[in-house]
Amino acid sequence: MTKRYKVWVSRPLFAEALARLDQHVTLDAEAIERVHAPEQLRERLAGVDAAIVSLSDRVDAATLAGNGRLRVIANLAVGYNNLDIEALTRAGVLACNTPDVLNETTADYAWALMLAAARRVGAAERWLRAGHWTGAMRFDDWLGVDLHGKTLGILGMGRIGQAVARRASGFDMRVLYHNRSRLPESIERQCAARWVDQATLLRESDHLVLVLPYTPENHHVIGAAELAQMKRGSVLVNIARGGLVDEAALATALVSGQLAAAGLDVYEDEPAVHPALLELEQVVLSPHMGSASADTRRNMAQLAVDNVLAGLGLGSQAGHPPT
Numbered sequence: 001m002t003k004r005y006k007v008w009v010s011r012p013l014f015a016e017a018l019a020r021l022d023q024h025v026t027l028d029a030e031a032i033e034r035v036h037a038p039e040q041l042r043e044r045l046a047g048v049d050a051a052i053v054s055l056s057d058r059v060d061a062a063t064l065a066g067n068g069r070l071r072v073i074a075n076l077a078v079g080y081n082n083l084d085i086e087a088l089t090r091a092g093v094l095a096c097n098t099p100d101v102l103n104e105t106t107a108d109y110a111w112a113l114m115l116a117a118a119r120r121v122g123a124a125e126r127w128l129r130a131g132h133w134t135g136a137m138r139f140d141d142w143l144g145v146d147l148h149g150k151t152l153g154i155l156g157m158g159r160i161g162q163a164v165a166r167r168a169s170g171f172d173m174r175v176l177y178h179n180r181s182r183l184p185e186s187i188e189r190q191c192a193a194r195w196v197d198q199a200t201l202l203r204e205s206d207h208l209v210l211v212l213p214y215t216p217e218n219h220h221v222i223g224a225a226e227l228a229q230m231k232r233g234s235v236l237v238n239i240a241r242g243g244l245v246d247e248a249a250l251a252t253a254l255v256s257g258q259l260a261a262a263g264l265d266v267y268e269d270e271p272a273v274h275p276a277l278l279e280l281e282q283v284v285l286s287p288h289m290g291s292a293s294a295d296t297r298r299n300m301a302q303l304a305v306d307n308v309l310a311g312l313g314l315g316s317q318a319g320h321p322p323t
């Protein structure tokens, strides 16, 4: 079969996903993990009809300048703040993401971070591995914050937020959420969650999870003022995007005891982590891995392949414009 299209994959991907692409297109897949500088990205995109890219690839007007060939960009993520959708639309490039397949896995991970932060799992493990456990442990050592019976607040009640909420019933938690618009009652019932305004959410939540997309409007939606409004001794978890939180203000709130702990999977300037946060034992830090289960990452890769094939008119399934 003559292969009409050329596709670039910006990072190593599962063999089965690459093999499926390889059946239909001329494939150029990176064999080692690397971050592409804007100029490299521009060059790589200039020579292909479609590309599968990741969150560390920023595709904007400059990257697309002079590119008359590219037709499809498939992002290996549900979030797409690394893509300038307006610039892509102007250039006639279809942008796709990987919604839904990662909802449950990412919600699981929100709970992993919530539990780890509240119960001080990271600090305790570091202490044990450092050989500090002599057996003469004080009864009041390692005191954490309970989850059961407390109030869970969810800021951003999309599909992942709803999956986080559904898990709360096993912990007998009251669930509050804030979204710009209220969800239909049937969904609120399924999630056993009640809409409140943002101030109430901040004031009443013992554990606050951020699950909203990052846009210029919600840059630092949790800043010094919001942290001051939060319940004293509460726990903040961010599995969405780092730019939602003012990291310096968060470090200050943790040092002062306004917040008991935080669990962060995302950072404003990835892969850099704010140095003040790195210093704090009461923060659990992970390297943006919320969707990283073997099954889900495989499903995301296959969905990105579906998106490329559909976008090039080679597949039977519809592509997934960002939702």
Ligand code: DGY
Residues within 6 Å of the ligand: 076, 077, 078, 079, 080, 102, 240, 288, 289, 290, 291, 292
């Ligand atoms: C997403 O899909 O947006 C996640 O943040 C990537 O793991």
